[in-house]
Amino acid sequence: MNSALLPWFILLLPFLAAVVIVLFTRRWPGLSSFISVLAVLASFAGSCVVFATPDIQALELTWLDLRPVLYVPLGFVLDDLTKTMLLLVTGVGALIHIYSLGYMRDDSGKARYFASLSFFMFSMLGIVVSNNFVMMFIFWELVGVSSYLLIGHWFERDSAAEAAKKAFLTNRIGDFGFMLGIMMAWVATGSVVFSEMHQQLARITSYPDYLTVAALLIFCGAAGKSAQFPLHVWLPDAMEGPTPISALIHAATMVAAGVYMLVRVGFLFEASPPALWVISWIGTITAVMAALIATQQNDIKRILAYSTLSQLGYMVMAVGLASGQAAMFHLFTHAFFKALLFLGAGSIIVMLHHEQNIWKMGGLAGRLGITFLTFLVGTFALIGLPPFSGFFSKDAILALAYERNRAIFWLALFTAFLTAFYMLRLVVVVFFGKPRSDRARAGREAPWVMIGPLILLAIPAFAAGFGFVARLFVQLPAEQETGWLVPGMALGATVAGALVAIILYRNRQAEPIDFAPFRNRFYFDELYSFLIGATQELLAKLSAFIDRWILDGAGIRGASTATWGIGSLLRLFQVGNLQAYAFLFGLGIVGLIYFTIFR
Amino acid sequence: MLTLGHYLIVSGMLFTIGFAGVLLRRNIIIIFMSLELMLNAANLSLVAFSRFRVGADGMANYNAQVFVFFIITVAAAEVAVGLAIIVALYRARQTTHVEDISTLKF
Numbered sequence A: 001m002n003s004a005l006l007p008w009f010i011l012l013l014p015f016l017a018a019v020v021i022v023l024f025t026r027r028w029p030g031l032s033s034f035i036s037v038l039a040v041l042a043s044f045a046g047s048c049v050v051f052a053t054p055d056i057q058a059l060e061l062t063w064l065d066l067r068p069v070l071y072v073p074l075g076f077v078l079d080d081l082t083k084t085m086l087l088l089v090t091g092v093g094a095l096i097h098i099y100s101l102g103y104m105r106d107d108s109g110k111a112r113y114f115a116s117l118s119f120f121m122f123s124m125l126g127i128v129v130s131n132n133f134v135m136m137f138i139f140w141e142l143v144g145v146s147s148y149l150l151i152g153h154w155f156e157r158d159s160a161a162e163a164a165k166k167a168f169l170t171n172r173i174g175d176f177g178f179m180l181g182i183m184m185a186w187v188a189t190g191s192v193v194f195s196e197m198h199q200q201l202a203r204i205t206s207y208p209d210y211l212t213v214a215a216l217l218i219f220c221g222a223a224g225k226s227a228q229f230p231l232h233v234w235l236p237d238a239m240e241g242p243t244p245i246s247a248l249i250h251a252a253t254m255v256a257a258g259v260y261m262l263v264r265v266g267f268l269f270e271a272s273p274p275a276l277w278v279i280s281w282i283g284t285i286t287a288v289m290a291a292l293i294a295t296q297q298n299d300i301k302r303i304l305a306y307s308t309l310s311q312l313g314y315m316v317m318a319v320g321l322a323s324g325q326a327a328m329f330h331l332f333t334h335a336f337f338k339a340l341l342f343l344g345a346g347s348i349i350v351m352l353h354h355e356q357n358i359w360k361m362g363g364l365a366g367r368l369g370i371t372f373l374t375f376l377v378g379t380f381a382l383i384g385l386p387p388f389s390g391f392f393s394k395d396a397i398l399a400l401a402y403e404r405n406r407a408i409f410w411l412a413l414f415t416a417f418l419t420a421f422y423m424l425r426l427v428v429v430v431f432f433g434k435p436r437s438d439r440a441r442a443g444r445e446a447p448w449v450m451i452g453p454l455i456l457l458a459i460p461a462f463a464a465g466f467g468f469v470a471r472l473f474v475q476l477p478a479e480q481e482t483g484w485l486v487p488g489m490a491l492g493a494t495v496a497g498a499l500v501a502i503i504l505y506r507n508r509q510a511e512p513i514d515f516a517p518f519r520n521r522f523y524f525d526e527l528y529s530f531l532i533g534a535t536q537e538l539l540a541k542l543s544a545f546i547d548r549w550i551l552d553g554a555g556i557r558g559a560s561t562a563t564w565g566i567g568s569l570l571r572l573f574q575v576g577n578l579q580a581y582a583f584l585f586g587l588g589i590v591g592l593i594y595f596t597i598f599r
Numbered sequence B: 001m002l003t004l005g006h007y008l009i010v011s012g013m014l015f016t017i018g019f020a021g022v023l024l025r026r027n028i029i030i031i032f033m034s035l036e037l038m039l040n041a042a043n044l045s046l047v048a049f050s051r052f053r054v055g056a057d058g059m060a061n062y063n064a065q066v067f068v069f070f071i072i073t074v075a076a077a078e079v080a081v082g083l084a085i086i087v088a089l090y091r092a093r094q095t096t097h098v099e100d101i102s103t104l105k106f
Helices: A006-023 A029-052 A080-103 A110-129 A133-154 A158-189 A194-199 A208-225 A234-240 A243-252 A254-264 A266-270 A273-294 A300-320 A324-351 A369-383 A389-404 A406-431 A438-442 A448-463 A467-473 A485-505 A521-571 A578-598 B004-024 B028-052 B063-093
Strands: A061-066 A070-074
Touching (some): A006 A029, A006 A110, A070 A133, A080 A243, A133 A234, A133 A254, A158 A208, A194 A266, A208 A273, A234 A300, A243 A254, A254 A266, A254 A324, A273 A406, A300 A389, A300 A406, A324 A467, A369 A406, A369 A485, A389 A467, A406 A485, B004 B028
Antiparallel strands (some): A061 A070
């Protein structure tokens, strides 16, 4: 096969699968899922070939050619970053496709589900390979659409439909900023192609304020997609979708798109220190806030969702500290262990007949043995216990923060403590103690099609952090000269958090702590609905005023009143008396004569 | 010596009397007569203009007198039509007072 066409095949195969399923095979769910899985496996194989081929070039098509004003190609950028992301997206994606075969086996919308899943793969791969902002933005929006479709898969449930809408709208807010940012960057550099923008960067750096605004607007897009404060509200609600979707989109790939984009155009941000400062603090706030909220959630998927938020906060923090490598490293390890955790949660949920409340589980360690072991691997990776993968990537970020910004470092360390606390709380409550419901007592191990991906994911979740493994896939950040101080503190915080959680939650039947602000997610949803409500109220009042007093009052009723008034004035002359008419007539004649003769 | 002014004053007085009759009298037949008076006031002034406008050849200008004949003819026709209407009106309403006839439709 011509190697210039290979990247196109990787990109278009999932799209083709989605089209075939929608147009032809919707009636045969089994066949549809087979096509979808086949397409993603082929894409994965193609990605492996691309990964193994140095200096691969892809065929570039011209889409818009208005040079020298605007030139938009349909092209691929195939550097190490993209190759790793390709492998990550198709690899994790393939495992999740296979897992979905088990999870969605009896779902009535199975064909639709797999079509959406393939469509998502296509859009996500598009973001990863795009070599220019316009193409990336299109795929960016397509990812938003497919995420909408997948969150709302069970659209007959109101909560799912609402969650899908919320995710889409919140993303759109960020995307609007993204679009403005792209335009500003294009105006300044005269190009939308990343490599050319990088060369023309000097044209923009002489206007630091302009650059900062453009960079922050572009960051808005990332904040929407990667669910950063204050646009984070959609991600926990997105857990209404099927669990494999939560694993694929809302943990491993789509939410990573924001971070990936930040790294891809890192040159823009690194030229603007104020923008970096804002980004690093937004990441830190998100990390701490989400971790605090996670400590008081009772829905297993929501806990994981907030932990995703928190980890994304770490990545954005790393970008803000001007180290794309550290961000990518954490993204890389996080994709595996978070997908693993979600899939583990999924198999618990499905085996307990869609029970998601952790206080109705308990004692599952014995019955769901493999799920438990793999979940434990994911947990250790997430809380950063050496030698699991999360330890290395989180340590890289912490060391970075230690060197560049102490305040952020302490907050990040605190987040590490919280992470260990809420994850151990989850593990202790779900897997140990006595079963707290009949469903938990009857739970048994999931089928192999679901367990297999768990085991396959557990391997990289464990090993992806080792330098010799990770270096194959991502550029590791340069070693920081912090010795054993930072890893020691991180480990201390983790162990402390874990111990506190174990002591506090061992053999509990119900939540011992009750802290309303955490449990209610800091009232963000309430605040937003209040703000939206107030804005709408204001708008409604304004339009009511315009409608009632200006359009209706001055326009319509004004016209009718004027006509009526003139009419009643004229009525005074129409007395019906012949002689009055004659008198007026005579008066008129006299007036006429006066005006013709004396004027 | 009678001048044009005397004739015009008489004509104006006749016209004013006629107009006052139209405005003030209530009986429609009297109003009708007053209208005729106003027409004849106009006729008088036209004849006077004709008599006092003498051309270079010593002849009076008779255009105005021709005009007077027309007015008399039209007035005769108008009286015929007007009286017929009044008779019809009287048959319908049993009145010849304008105050009682203030609506267009009955």
